[in-house]
Amino acid sequence: MEALKLQYVNLDKPQNHKHHRTEGLSSSSLVVRRGQPFRLTLGFSGPLKRITDDLILRAVLDGLHFDIPFTLSREPPQSQWAAQFQQAGPGPTSPYRATVWVVSPATAPVGVYRLQLLLRSPSGSHSGRTGQFALLCNPWCEADSVWLPDENMREEYVRNDFGLLYQGTPKNIIFRPWGFDQYERGILDICMTLLQVSNEHKRNWRQDYGQRADPVYISRVVSAMINCNDDCGVLEGNWSEDSSGGIPPSAWTGSGDILRQWALSRFRPIKYGQCWVFAGVMCTVMRALGIPTRVVTCFNSAHDTNGNLVIEEYYNEAGEKLPQGRDSIWNFHTWVECWMKRPDLGSGLDGWQVLDPTPQERSGGVYRCGPAPVRAVRERRLNTPYDTPFIYAEVNADVCVYVVCPGQKQTCTMDTERVGTLICTKSLGSNRLQDITSTYKHSKDATLNMALSVPGLPEAHGTRSAGGLSVGLHLVNVPVMGEHVTFSVTVTNKDNVRKSVREHVNAQAKSYNSSPSRTLWEARNLIQLAPHESKVLKHQIPSSQCAALGDSHLVNLAVVLVDTTSQERVLASEEFNISSPVINIQVENEDSIVACDGQIAVVTFTNPFSWALSGVLAVTGAGLLEDKVFLRVALLKPGETMETTVKFTPKMAGIKMLHASLRTNNNGAVIRGFKTITVLPATQSHF
Template sequence: MQSPIIFQSESRRINNMEPIKVEAVEFYAKPNSQENHTEEFELLSSETPSPIFRRGCNFYFALRFSRDFIENEDVVKICFGFGPQPTVVKGTKAILPLQANKTELHGDPFFWSLAVSNLTGNMAQLQIHIPPHVQVGIWKCTVQSSIAGMPDPKLEFNCPDDIYVLFNPWCPHDGVYMANEKERKEYILNENGKIWCGTFKNPTGKPWIFGQFDEICLPAAVFLLEKSGLAPSDRGSPILVSRAISAVINSVDEGGLLEGKWDGQYDDGTSPHAWTGSTKIMENFLLSGGVPVKYGQCWVFSAATVTVCRALGIPCRSTTNYVSAHDTNRSLTVDKYFDLFGDKIENGPEGDCNDSCWNFHVWNDVWMTRPDLPLGYGGWQIIDATPQEMSDSQYRCGPSSVEAVRRGEVGYLFDTTFVFSEVNADVVHLQEDPESDWGFKRTSINRYHVGKKIITKQVGVYDDKGDLDLWNVTKFYKNKEGTEAERLAVYNAVRGVPRAQQFYELPSKEQEDVYFDLIDIDTVPLGDPFEVIVQIHNQSKEERNISVALSASSIFYTGAAANSLKKSQGSLAVPAGEKEVVRIMVKPEEYMNKLVDHSLIKIYAIANVKETKQTWSEEDDFTMTKPEMTIVLSGLCRVGEEFCVDFSFTNPLSIPLTQCSYTVEGPGMERAVTTLFRDVEPKEPVTIQQVFQIKKSGERAIIATFTSKEIQGITGSTRVMVEE
């Protein structure tokens, strides 16, 4: 590519000479991929590899003409266009004249530039520089040719190749530039990761194959960007592109990638728990012509967002917020109402309070500069593809600056108030009270319940068996609970939200002389009983008569109630200085057929002291833990050979597992394959064998998940080193 320039020195102008014709182009897709950091894309390995370039990079390509190029006679212009109607004014078109004596690229990196590397006879080898701000997606190349001084005729050659241009985290001039090489490897190049579910007391990492370099994923990502409706001229902004992605991953507005469902009924689609990675989702969507895939929940939306962002070149990670507030009325509080008997009043007394606390919620962080915000608010930005609330007439969220959320600067774009509430809202309990002017009294306000823990996968670490790759990043999103800085951030946010101010002028608590404590439950193995226990200590010098209500319910991870499991209400007299314990036991037969996705349990306790009018309420949630899946490999792993993998677990229940299926996936070995499976008997050990055909060398991940009507998402993963 670097051979000397050879110029045509002899003028051979002939009357009525036809314009030079382009017969073929060559984009050197594979050789150019190294400088452009795109060599991992499978599209480069096909018989007709697609050129994939990054903004701010250079690439070589060649033209073959129908005859020798004649300097000063032949006029050749190389045009790059983006979108349906490319224009220079909107930055969606570049026109680069081929000048034989221009052998070096333009010195300004912010402009398109063309240089001649070699021009010999009918062959031209050229180098192109792509500016670091151009639109991301598919560009088309055309070559126009004519004779100098003669307006007609003109010829135009349309290059058949789709030219993918991506964001460039390696380029300091690109808005997504990420200086740390380890972070680039994690947030752009890593195809495997974890999505954290469970509870804050027991985070559970779900292995996931993002597969952003799979041959299906980049075309699907660009197709999604087209479906988003984002104007072609705006597709150079990582701010606007990431906002569009947050909208088009869900299907609500524009028929995007995934349809959400939270009721546990997935017979007409795929259970969210059955997915092992994003590639099957992307494949189903693309091959169907854009029909939303059934079904997703927040962790699936987040995982698919990682795939799309990394494929397009935006550094992205999946982040889980435990006890995530859904503040529907912008009050910065989550209001929960209870009747006289301690039962929760869903949707409040008027039926219009839809505030909730999700046990966990998974969103995404994307890395970029924020030239639209003051200095210091760039870096990680929160986007959320789960359809919760509308933003500018669409279900989307972000990008919201993590630093703005931490400081309580809710006035900055985009959706910072909503995100701030997710990590910092106060939870207010209100109980029915006939003596109150408006029918309810506040029993408690918990300032430290929401945003209990915010985690993501640690950079450069992967733990198949445990949680050594868990990274607690809470401090980046909120100041430490109980500190002055944390309360100042809340009050700073309250000043920016008028509707919230009334909730923070709360009366002080009355004198309390009875101590209550709801005993936390971390986890309970599925199939075991559990107890709801409240400890009471009368710290006064007089007897106290106390009414107590306890309840346990199964819940969806969104916090919505599913089924009541057990409740108890009664009164007791506690002598001065004495302690008492109130409890209820819930047996397996009382909850097994009432559990829903994630097997989450919510417990509430409410108490009232007759003599002092002291009120108290508390809540807790925990998950029933599922059996572990073990994975055993047999034989050596070599490219082009088959090898067997055994997946094993034991049914922990005393009832059969029905409507069973399992999914296995291994990038470079096997795309996601779902297979129906027989019913599993009570307490039965199960072993499933799968044969893999190995296609790629290097370290490869294998993920399997087993689902049934009774237990969703028994998952296991491992890694294997594949030899050539």
């Protein structure tokens, strides 16, 4: 008698993907989520007599395997591997068919499994490979440690494939579009490969697989792998102005190109990234693996190198900020938050966890950061792993600002409010900004602009000043590229005697993560003040001085007043960014866009500057455009408008984003615009 053989396997990908909410994820495997059944249809060469004796289903994860018992129960247990067997009627490919529902435990390791079916009969045994499946975390399963109870949050933080990253300064926030691209061709397979080439997997693959059930472990592996400082990670950081040998960080528009280039290079680091690029790529990987993730920006983020929760800044008498000390305040810093339970920390610390793949400090000997519970940061539980003290300092450090002059006393201003001024992320289901500062920190008592006179060394910065001068700095309008920057300085004599005061005003170009570099504009005045008199001085930085700022568009503006008699000094400073113009995108029939139907977008830009522009326009759209669209802009005169049409075909329903960016040849600045588009299912019409 001939041995029973497996003749036919149908993984039923469309229905399984829909049921597991993995439709659109591009993979060579069936893609399913743990803790939830998926269906197989099997065809055999003959009838099955005893299911429990004749069949063994095996899930193989490299050298590990899990034998899956068959059951006739309609509700197989979700705490262990199980398979429900149902006889089915004859089909066109086999007269002996069966439907098998396979369920993995909600604690199964994330990875790519091979399914094998072992058949036994009196006449012999036969094994057949039934397919391959990628197993992801499951935010829809209450037993999974990444379970999210809110459907809107699951849609935003797992399934949404575009986002807005925030840059600039708290008073002038820039919205930067970013494509997470988790549905793009090959991206899920690359994310799975990232786990396979990690140092943890190379050191002990068996232990690595065993720990991949835990999103805490997965997130630490991914945080290390996004940067290349200790491994064959994805991105090499570069915060200099020289991007030769690579692509400037500001040129990236999404994660897909970065991950594909990394995989094609056989895991050589992609040049170059900065914090928002690291965070954007990590968000892609975590969402692809099924872990709810969002990108967060902290404005005025402190890097406290000595752990004293104090950042020291130094200015000279001319108002120039000096590059002294290792501490720094980044105008903005971008990281991610991932949602997960923390059974390793006890109760009360589940929920959003901070993870930062930007290489700043080592954690456990490796450049990575987190996961640190946001609640632990807010409640100052500084003994909480991982890296909670570092993140606490990023949002809570105080700032001591010194005005120094060789051989004379120093003046110190203590600021307890500047660090962590605003912490934000993209709102659920909209393009609005969501302020989440209160989840990280309690508000402090305002002690801004408290002037302290400190004789000798700077340690004694607790003494209050009895000084007789005050100064205020105020930007008249939001600075816009191509226009003059107008601001006022208010000088007040608080004493009963006349004063002669020197005013030094200095504007320096700067990068978002470092001290200012060169002075681009300065002014000096001698002011006479009657007792208790205030004067308002108007200043204007010509637009031509700001034209060469590059893509950062950041300026450190400071004014120092010096009493010519007492040599008392007082400082006020403001860091601001200059807004760029916006590219306009319009879509025909935008209220009735349907999946798989061709559409047209019109991209326009009018040059608002007093000088001509040239450069390259790029248009991208995850799920809308198969490839980027490039257009060379040879010369765009002042006031002249360029217009181009872009054809696109949405691949799937949902909210998608078109993103246009013009990288100018003039100074490397990037001008952007975006349009979100609601795509209806192909079977749905709009009236």
